[in-house]
Amino acid sequence: MKYSFFLFLFMVISCKSTQQDSFKNSLNSNSLILLSECPEPEKCSITVMENTSMSFSKDNANKLYPEFKPNENTMIIKYTFAVNMDQQASDGHYKEEILFEIPNTEKKLVLNDEELSKVKLLHGMFCYCKGAAGYYEVKNGKLKVENNELLLQFKNENVSQRIDSIKAKY
Numbered sequence: 001m002k003y004s005f006f007l008f009l010f011m012v013i014s015c016k017s018t019q020q021d022s023f024k025n026s027l028n029s030n031s032l033i034l035l036s037e038c039p040e041p042e043k044c045s046i047t048v049m050e051n052t053s054m055s056f057s058k059d060n061a062n063k064l065y066p067e068f069k070p071n072e073n074t075m076i077i078k079y080t081f082a083v084n085m086d087q088q089a090s091d092g093h094y095k096e097e098i099l100f101e102i103p104n105t106e107k108k109l110v111l112n113d114e115e116l117s118k119v120k121l122l123h124g125m126f127c128y129c130k131g132a133a134g135y136y137e138v139k140n141g142k143l144k145v146e147n148n149e150l151l152l153q154f155k156n157e158n159v160s161q162r163i164d165s166i167k168a169k170y
Helices: 001-023 113-119
Strands: 043-049 054-059 065-071 074-084 094-102 111-112 122-127 132-138 141-146 147-156 164-168
Touching: 054 094, 065 132, 094 113, 094 147, 111 113, 113 141
Parallel strands: none
Antiparallel strands: 043 074, 054 065, 054 074, 074 094, 094 122, 111 141, 122 132, 141 147, 147 164
């Protein structure tokens, strides 16, 4: 009788922790895996800035840039594409960044075009490309987060971009 009580207690505790773990199946920096191809020898990465929110500001040249603040309800997804160019040349670099903010507990999200402003989608291009470098708010594309996958397809109307889609799983 004593052993059956402990066995029952063990089973109840085990079931409860499994339920909690399956509920936690959301995006975090340890579980995000990039599925998009990255051409060699370029470097691509995707990270999660947990418990962070983003707002926009403008500099003296009226260029947009993101500012980050702690926020336990949201996270920032950051994708970086960098071309491995001549490091000796002062203008020998090319990088694109995609940033967007989603709620920490988001399990399903589907946004199109103007709705992308809800996640503050930014595309940044950094290079020696006069007038094109900087961040741009994106309002043309589709973001889908569901079934443990993240898919983003977008078009930055302001510049010629090399990255127009991201696919990842978590």
